[in-house]
Each structure stands twice: as C-alpha cells, then as structure tokens.
Amino acid sequence: MTTFEPAVDDLLRTLAPQVVGVLTRRYGDFAAAEDAVQEALLNAATQWPAEGVPRNPRGWLVQVASRRMTEQVRSDQARRRREELVAGQVPADRRSAPGADAGDEGAHDDTLTLLFLCCHPVLSPASAIALTLRSVGGLTTSEIARAFLVPEATMGQRISRAKQRIKDSGVPFRMPDNAEWPARLDAVLHVLYLIFNEGYASSTGPELRRVELAREAIRLTRAVHTLLPDNAEVAGLLALMLLTEARGPARSSPEGELVPLAEQDRSRWDPAAIAEGIALITAALPRGPVGPYQVQAAIAAVHDEAPTAAETDWPQILALYGVLARISDNPLIPLNRAVATAMVDGPAAGLTMLADPPPTLTGHHRLYAVRAHLHELAGDREAAIADYRTAARRTTSLPERHHLSLRAARLAARPAR
Numbered sequence: 001m002t003t004f005e006p007a008v009d010d011l012l013r014t015l016a017p018q019v020v021g022v023l024t025r026r027y028g029d030f031a032a033a034e035d036a037v038q039e040a041l042l043n044a045a046t047q048w049p050a051e052g053v054p055r056n057p058r059g060w061l062v063q064v065a066s067r068r069m070t071e072q073v074r075s076d077q078a079r080r081r082r083e084e085l086v087a088g089q090v091p092a093d094r095r096s097a098p099g100a101d102a103g104d105e106g107a108h109d110d111t112l113t114l115l116f117l118c119c120h121p122v123l124s125p126a127s128a129i130a131l132t133l134r135s136v137g138g139l140t141t142s143e144i145a146r147a148f149l150v151p152e153a154t155m156g157q158r159i160s161r162a163k164q165r166i167k168d169s170g171v172p173f174r175m176p177d178n179a180e181w182p183a184r185l186d187a188v189l190h191v192l193y194l195i196f197n198e199g200y201a202s203s204t205g206p207e208l209r210r211v212e213l214a215r216e217a218i219r220l221t222r223a224v225h226t227l228l229p230d231n232a233e234v235a236g237l238l239a240l241m242l243l244t245e246a247r248g249p250a251r252s253s254p255e256g257e258l259v260p261l262a263e264q265d266r267s268r269w270d271p272a273a274i275a276e277g278i279a280l281i282t283a284a285l286p287r288g289p290v291g292p293y294q295v296q297a298a299i300a301a302v303h304d305e306a307p308t309a310a311e312t313d314w315p316q317i318l319a320l321y322g323v324l325a326r327i328s329d330n331p332l333i334p335l336n337r338a339v340a341t342a343m344v345d346g347p348a349a350g351l352t353m354l355a356d357p358p359p360t361l362t363g364h365h366r367l368y369a370v371r372a373h374l375h376e377l378a379g380d381r382e383a384a385i386a387d388y389r390t391a392a393r394r395t396t397s398l399p400e401r402h403h404l405s406l407r408a409a410r411l412a413a414r415p416a417r
Contacts, residue, residue, distance in 0.1 A: 020034055040065040119191065237297075239280035262309040368394065376407075
C-alpha cells in the first residue's frame with residue numbers, strides 16, 4: 001500500500017479485515033473480496049487525505065469494494081452465474097451496496113471470523129499464518145517475509161497459493177465449532193503473536209512501535225480468550241502481550257530514541273497491564289500443559305516484577321529459557337538465552353553459546369546486536385563496535401539502526417582502557 005497520513009493509515013488498517021469479512025460473508029469468495037478491498041484501500045489512500053474521511057468510512061470501503069467485486073463478477077460467465085446464485089440467497093433489500101454514508105450492513109466485527117477462516121486446516125500452518133498476517137494483520141509481504149526469514153518473492157507466492165486454496169476449498173465463512181478449534185488454534189495464536197511483535201517493535205520504517213497493530217493483536221487475543229477461557233496457552237499469550245506492552249511507553253526517550261530494557265524508566269510502565277498479565281499467567285500455569293507462550297509470559301513477568309534492572313532474577317529467567325528451548329523452535333530463543341546466560345555466568349559464556357548460531361540467524365541483525373552487547377559487557381570494545389555497526393547496516397528499522405549506530409559511536413569515542 002502507498003504511504004499516506006498516519007491517522008488514515010491506522011484507520012484503514014483497522015477497517016480492512018472488517019470489510020473483507022463483510023464482502024466474504026456477502027459474496028462467499030474470500031480471495032476476490034481480499035483483492036477488491038485492497039483496491040478500495042488504495043482509492044481511500046488517495047482520496048481521503050485530500051478530501052477528508054467520510055462520515056461512515058467502513059460503509060465507503062464496503063461500497064467501493066462491492067462495486068469492484070461486481071465488476072469482477074460480471075467479467076466472465078462463470079462469475080455472472082455465481083453473482084446470480086449469491087443474489088438469490090440474499091433478501092431483496094440487501095442486494096445493492098450501501099451508500100457511502102449509510103449504516104453498513106453486518107455492523108458486527110467479522111475480524112475474528114476472518115482470522116479463523118485464514119487459519120483453516122486446508123492450508124499448511126506456514127501458509128495460514130502468512131495469509132492471516134496479510135489479510136487480518138495488514139502487514140506487507142516484505143514485512144511477513146522478514147518475520148519468516150525468507151525472500152519476499154517466496155512469501156508472495158505462498159500467500160497467493162493460500163488464497164487460491166481457500167477459494168477452491170469452498171469453506172464457509174463462519175466461526176468454527178468446538179470440534180474444529182484444535183486444528184486451527186496453533187496457527188491463530190502464532191498469527192496474533194507475530195502481529196503483536198510487529199506492533200511492539202516495528203521491523204521496518206521510521207517508527208519504533210506500531211501501536212495500532214499491538215492493540216489489535218491484544219483485542220483479538222482477548223476475543224479468543226473469551227471463547228476459550230480454560231485454554232492455558234491462549235491465556236499465556238494474552239498475558240505475554242500485556243506484560244510486554246506494559247513496557248511500551250518507556251521504550252523510547254522524549255527525543256524518540258530507543259531505550260533498552262535495562263535503561264528504561266520503570267515508573268512509566270503500565271501497572272494495571274502488569275497486574276492483569278501476572279494474574280493471567282499465575283492462573284494459567286497450573287492448568288497445563290505448559291506451552292511456549294506461557295513460558296514467555298513467565299519470563300516477561302519476572303522482568304516486570306523486578307523493581308530495578310539490577311534486581312532482575314536472572315537465574316530464574318535462565319531456567320525458564322532452558323524450558324522454552326526444549327519446547328519451541330523459535331530461532332530467536334538462543335539469542336535471548338545467551339543474554340540470560342551472560343547475566344548469570346558472565347559474557348564469555350554467552351558468547352560461547354553464539355559461536356555456532358542456527359542457520360536461520362546467519363546474517364540476521366539481531367545476532368550481531370546481541371554479540372555486540374555481550375562483547376561490550378566483556379570489555380572487548382573493538383569487537384563490540386564492529387558488531388554494532390554490522391547490526392546497524394542489516395536492520396531495516398530506522399530507530400534501531402540509529403540506536404545501534406549510536407552505541408558504536410559512543411564506544412568508539414570512549415578512551416581505550
């Protein structure tokens with residue numbers, strides 16, 4: 001999508017999955033609805049900043065996207081037959097698109113239904129997650145590719161194939177029943193986790209955080225938790241998001257610079273979010289079985305409960321990372337575990353753990369950033385400077401690049417011991 005005013009950007013990102021849901025429910029064709037909504041979003045991106053946001057922006061998008069779908073339906077005989085079939089199933093007073101400022105039909109939010117549709121078992125887990133990040137999370141193909149550590153072209157093909165499989169399967173647009181949840185839940189939770197991560201720490205561009213993404217991920221996870229209140233992993237994921245987002249206001253200085261966890265002003269953390277997150281994970285852990293989101297939430301809770309960085313219970317965090325490494329293949333876990341090891345056993349021990357990183361981390365900027373931090377703790381200034389600079393070159397986040405470059409510059413300016 002083209003770049004436009006942040007306020008409009010946030011609004012469109014929120015409305016997009018809702019409008020896809022309305023059109024999918026109306027016409028029964030998810031792939032066509034998704035394509036039509038993307039065109040409507042482009043039209044809005046062009047018109048709204050200049051002409052103003054309409055009184056009913058969702059109705060406007062539904063109208064424009066519906067018109068586009070009608071044009072697509074009429075483009076060939078097969079689609080004309082489908083249009084007639086759909087029209088025959090819809091009451092006469094609902095067969096035309098609503099006016100741009102009319103109260104739009106289906107005022108309820110279809111986002112959660114769309115989320116479960118994209119995570120249907122006809123798709124592989126990787127394809128389901130990629131499609132949902134695109135259709136529900138609003139992430140670009142390049143952002144999703146970075147999250148999966150694969151080339152953008154590969155991810156584009158994966159998303160296109162996923163949309164086609166959903167279309168060919170003819171699956172209905174509805175919430176799954178209780179028997180269907182287990183087959184979809186892992187993918188749903190993974191998607192929400194990735195959307196939240198992109199919101200909390202934007203992987204690209206000038207913004208450190210994309211608050212609207214993080215909030216949407218929390219909102220949807222709350223909705224899933226309401227549906228499945230006894231599922232410990234759902235509760236664990238919600239706790240993880242709350243405990244992490246609670247630190248969000250302190251992640252940047254008044255000048256907008258990134259502030260590492262150890263240097264944050266903890267008085268700026270959100271105590272209500274911390275209390276809710278701790279209550280959720282405390283109740284979830286005894287229910288079992290323990291999954292990766294619960295363990296990550298427990299780690300976040302240890303950080304959030306420490307009055308100061310110096311009082312952090314690093315031995316407990318290291319033990320939890322040991323558990324996490326046994327139950328999750330997330331390639332970033334070894335990096336965090338190496339940091340915890342360094343805080344308990346010294347930086348040399350942490351660096352030893354990174355001597356042979358997983359192949360997926362080869363060339364990744366986070367590997368160099370962690371190594372730089374550990375070299376700095378060990379007093380190896382030259383190695384730290386080199387790794388900070390390499391990490392800065394490789395990241396696509398401008399605030400992170402500035403932070404890493406600044407760390408290297410400050411070390412370089414420091415007199416040698």
